[in-house]
Structures are given as C-alpha cells and as structure tokens.
Amino acid sequence: MKAAVIQFPGSNCDRDMLVAVRDITGADTQLVWHRETQLPSGTDLIAVPGGFSYGDYLRSGAMAARSPVMQAVVAAAGRGVPVLGVCNGFQILTETGLLPGALMRNSGIRFVCRSVGLRVENSQSVFTRGYDQGEEIRIPVAHHDGNYFADDATLDRLEGEGRVAFRYTENVNGSARGIAGLLNDAGNVLGMMPHPERMTDPVHGGTDGRRLFAGLVEGLIRQMA
Amino acid sequence: MKTRIFVTLKNGVLDPQGKAIHHALEGLGFDGVHDVRAGRMIEIDHADSVTRADLESMCSKLLANMVIENFEIEQN
Numbered sequence A: 001m002k003a004a005v006i007q008f009p010g011s012n013c014d015r016d017m018l019v020a021v022r023d024i025t026g027a028d029t030q031l032v033w034h035r036e037t038q039l040p041s042g043t044d045l046i047a048v049p050g051g052f053s054y055g056d057y058l059r060s061g062a063m064a065a066r067s068p069v070m071q072a073v074v075a076a077a078g079r080g081v082p083v084l085g086v087c088n089g090f091q092i093l094t095e096t097g098l099l100p101g102a103l104m105r106n107s108g109i110r111f112v113c114r115s116v117g118l119r120v121e122n123s124q125s126v127f128t129r130g131y132d133q134g135e136e137i138r139i140p141v142a143h144h145d146g147n148y149f150a151d152d153a154t155l156d157r158l159e160g161e162g163r164v165a166f167r168y169t170e171n172v173n174g175s176a177r178g179i180a181g182l183l184n185d186a187g188n189v190l191g192m193m194p195h196p197e198r199m200t201d202p203v204h205g206g207t208d209g210r211r212l213f214a215g216l217v218e219g220l221i222r223q224m225a
Numbered sequence B: 001m002k003t004r005i006f007v008t009l010k011n012g013v014l015d016p017q018g019k020a021i022h023h024a025l026e027g028l029g030f031d032g033v034h035d036v037r038a039g040r041m042i043e044i045d046h047a048d049s050v051t052r053a054d055l056e057s058m059c060s061k062l063l064a065n066m067v068i069e070n071f072e073i074e075q076n
Helices: A013-023 A067-080 A088-095 A153-158 A210-224 B016-027 B052-063
Strands: A002-007 A028-033 A043-048 A082-087 A100-106 A112-120 A135-145 A145-147 A164-168 A179-183 A189-192 B001-007 B040-045 B069-075
Touching: A002 A013, A002 A067, A013 A028, A013 A043, A013 A210, A043 A067, A043 A088, A067 A082, A067 A088, A082 A088, A088 A189, A112 A179, A145 A179, A153 A179, A164 A189, A189 B052, B001 B052, B040 B052, B052 B069
Parallel strands: A002 A028, A002 A043, A043 A082, A082 A189
Antiparallel strands: A100 A145, A112 A135, A112 A164, A164 A179, A179 A189, B001 B040, B001 B069
C-alpha cells in the first residue's frame, strides 16, 4: 500500500501525519511537495495535513487549493482514492470544491487549541469504520478558522445523506449544526478540523485517533481484495 | 490600469470579525453603530487588455469564495 502526505509551504502537521499513516497503516508513505504535478504512481491514500499553507494568505487553504499538486489530488479523488484532509487540509478540500461549504473564522474569534469531544455520526465510511455509530471520542483541535458554514438547504442534504462523519459534543467554534467532519458524496473524501494524528499513541494522552487510520487500512485492504 | 475589487461576506453569513470590531468601537465610546461587516479590498494593477470578464473570472476562481462571499469590481 502506498500513501502520500501533501506538503505545502507552511504545513506543520505533515511530519505527524506521515508518522501516523506510516506506523499505523504500514503504507509506504511519502511526502509530496506542492509543486508536483502528479502523485507517486499507485498512490492508494492521500492525506492533506494541517498547518498554515501559504501563510493562510487570502483565505485559509485558498492558495493551496490552486496549487499544482491539488489538481492531481482532485483527479485521484475522482477515481475513488481516499483523501483525508485534517484542519488546514479540510479548509483546502472545501476550497478545491471536493467538499461543500466553507470554514470561517471561529465564532468566538479566538484560536481554539484543546481536546474536544466528538460523536461519530457515520461509522460506515472507509475512514470511520473503526468506530461505533454514536460513539463519543476525544480528539484535539487547534484552529482559528474552523467554523463550518453551508446554507440550510446544503446542510439538510448533507444530514439526509449521512455525510456528517463527526459532530462536536460541545460546539467550540460556531460550526453549523456542530459539524466537525464531513464526507463527500462518494464517501472517499473526509475533511475534519480535529487532529486524529495527534491522538495515536498513549503518550499523546489518548489513542482515539488511532482507529481512524487502523480502520482505513482494513477498509482499503478489503477494497483491494 | 488599476482596478479595485471589494470582497465582502454575503448577507446572512455571520461575521465574527465584524462583530468584534463593533464591540471595540462601542468600547471606545462610539454610540449609534448598528452593525459592522468586515471585508477585503484587493487592488490589481493590470494591462488594458485585461477585460471585465477576466476580472470576474479572477474573482470567482480565487479572490472570493463564492460559498460565503460576494465581490464588486470598481474600475476607474
């Protein structure tokens, strides 16, 4: 199995993501620089990590979404390759249009950096199959622009289609309907503000993020078989 | 040739920054401020051959996020 972690100028969770993906999934995991026009051949999984790509200039994720490598990521997502976007990665995925809506400044204005409770709203996706439906987990957030926005018609549709993967148990940033993680219509793209890669080892204070990666590898192996 | 582009949040989209500015103005003792909405102005210096359609395309492809923002193009 091969995985790619996309690296932009200003990414800062790229190494943590690489370690989590590599150590938990066992995939041959490479960092792929934003100027690349294609992904390593045979890439089975793509992670778009957190950070402040391009210094958050213009809007969080806006510049990264137009970078050469993201054209390749969008094409791969269209072929069904799983794409996980965390934090700035989620912002980038909404800016590319792979996920609907937008992530705005937190409603409380402040940067929020702490562990939060999440409820697993959809445990059927390739990303969430390691969790139980309705289970509550704890994963840290660290963001300034995590306030999810979409119009009511879009939100109704997303809820109806089961595309809300995770919901905050306490709304830390003003997100519409407490949405913390969202799937695309095909279920192979997940964007989430909380950082599962930061809860993968007992020394992190918890391992609730680990099952996302562990479930992912099982799901991928099942798909390949 | 210079064009100014104003990017603002759509009506109905909450603007936490505008709200914070509003509170700060009140804190400074400015009364009678009903609401504050914050946006961004982008000045583009360009060739005369750049058309209005080009500018609109720049706005919708990059300068504004059409999910939450509107743009206005001001050409002199």
